[in-house]
Amino acid sequence: MKLDVSEIKKNTIVEIDGQLYKVVDFAFMQMQQRQGSYSFKMKNLITGGVQTFTYKSGTVLEKGDVITKNAIFLYSAGDSYTFMENDTGEMHDLDKSMVDDITGYLKENMDCFVMVYKGNVISVILPPTVSYKIVSTVPGVKWDRAQAGKKPAKIETGLEIMIPLHKNEGDTVTLNTLTGETN
Numbered sequence: 001m002k003l004d005v006s007e008i009k010k011n012t013i014v015e016i017d018g019q020l021y022k023v024v025d026f027a028f029m030q031m032q033q034r035q036g037s038y039s040f041k042m043k044n045l046i047t048g049g050v051q052t053f054t055y056k057s058g059t060v061l062e063k064g065d066v067i068t069k070n071a072i073f074l075y076s077a078g079d080s081y082t083f084m085e086n087d088t089g090e091m092h093d094l095d096k097s098m099v100d101d102i103t104g105y106l107k108e109n110m111d112c113f114v115m116v117y118k119g120n121v122i123s124v125i126l127p128p129t130v131s132y133k134i135v136s137t138v139p140g141v142k143w144d145r146a147q148a149g150k151k152p153a154k155i156e157t158g159l160e161i162m163i164p165l166h167k168n169e170g171d172t173v174t175l176n177t178l179t180g181e182t183n
Helices: none
Strands: 002-004 013-016 019-029 037-044 050-056 060-063 067-077 080-085 091-095 110-117 120-125 129-137 150-155 160-164 172-176
Touching (some): 091 120, 150 172
Antiparallel strands (some): 002 060, 013 019, 019 037, 037 050, 067 110, 110 120, 129 150, 150 160
16 A cells, blocks of 8 residues: 655655554644655664655655554563464464563563464554553652652552552552553
8 A cells, every 4th residue: 555755654664665653753844945855854764764854745655564453461470571462363473572671561361463475474463551560669768749649559460650649459450551551
């Protein structure tokens, strides 16, 4: 499928020279009487590298043929993370480097999505919010209001986050997986 550069938005996946890129950021530039151009900051989904591409208005790019499928995170063993597709039961073992940015949010039997390109999983998408149990935290001090009443805590996955002062060990906290903040 072809896309005009003016239609490309953040998180769009495009194929350039046989490589898949995800748009991280973009900007439109117009210089006096010249034709406008679009500058895209893109992350290579295979290598993880970030590059900047600039295209003139009217340029057409190929949209990446990526399929998103429902999946469940089953378990991790060493540096391998295992996901199973809900529809087919197909298992995917991913290396830690592919899921490094989301490992702190993964818990067993968690629903998520896998992005598949030519039969290979290239990325994992988490739900926007997930509830976690607080395993350890310090007691909140009543007059500690410099940071809007937050304190450090460790959740069941081992990730350290900032939680409201009124939350204690054993409580459940809802975490935004995009920003890392509690709701």
